[in-house]
Amino acid sequence: MKIKSNKIMNPLSDILKKTGYGYALKYLFAMRLISYSFGIVKWSTTELKNLERMMRTIMNKHKWHHPKSSVLRFALSRKEGSRDLIDVGALHDKLILKLGNYFYGNAGNSALHHAVSAADDKFTPLRMMHVFNSRNTTTKMDIEQWSRMSIHGVYYNELKSPHVDAKLSQLWLINKGIFGETESAIFAMQDGVPTRNYVKYVISEPNAPEDICRRCGGHGETLNHVLAGCTLLTNTFYPKRHNDVAKIIHLRLAI
Ligand SMILES: [Zn+2]
Incomplete structure (x- = not known):
């Protein structure tokens, strides 16, 4: 599995060496390529976690994510005061469910789809003969966990204070025009890291x-x-x- 990960992550590392306005787009492009394997190649929970860890390591290397910054803020939306980067595990499960539902949806009208969904006893990552339980937390659960953190949660709780306009405070994240390195440094400061x-x-x-x-x-x-x-x-x-x-x-x- 190390070979599979390296085949994906080495080109990603090369892409991330180049910074600038196209940086985020290149990152998203690389992640989209990885997602094409979801539902076709089997990825275990450990492998997906390792993939996320490797992605963060590469981003740390290129100063796009501080190693001590909150991991929870990695994939939450910008409206919530986070980076809105891709949650690999959530994306994996979403695509698995979508592909499985496609086969189930067509099973009534198509003998081929019915046969495939009825025969998939752990032969494919979709495992259509079994109930698929998503292993990922919801946005609400992630936010609750972030708010309970003693250090990283300070910023979140300040945002929710009655004297703070949370929407205006996040405007710089939505109307973004700053480099990923600068954004990463601001997030680290908000997390109290330095x-x-x-x-x-x-x-x-x-x-x-x-x-x-x-x-x-x-x-x-x-x-x-x-x-x-x-x-x-x-x-x-x-x-x-x-x-x-x-x-x-x-x-x-x-x-
Ligand atoms: Zn002082």
């Missing part, structure tokens, strides 16, 4: 530095501390950020 608090207590690196803010020296360099709690930024960066936003609002009102 802070010392994360490195010390979540990744638990053996040689991690003390969880002390690199700017003010205060205890606990969390994302919230960097964004709104650092004493050394209180008189400099935070007022500037506030004034810059106020300028935009003032200009919009003046037009």
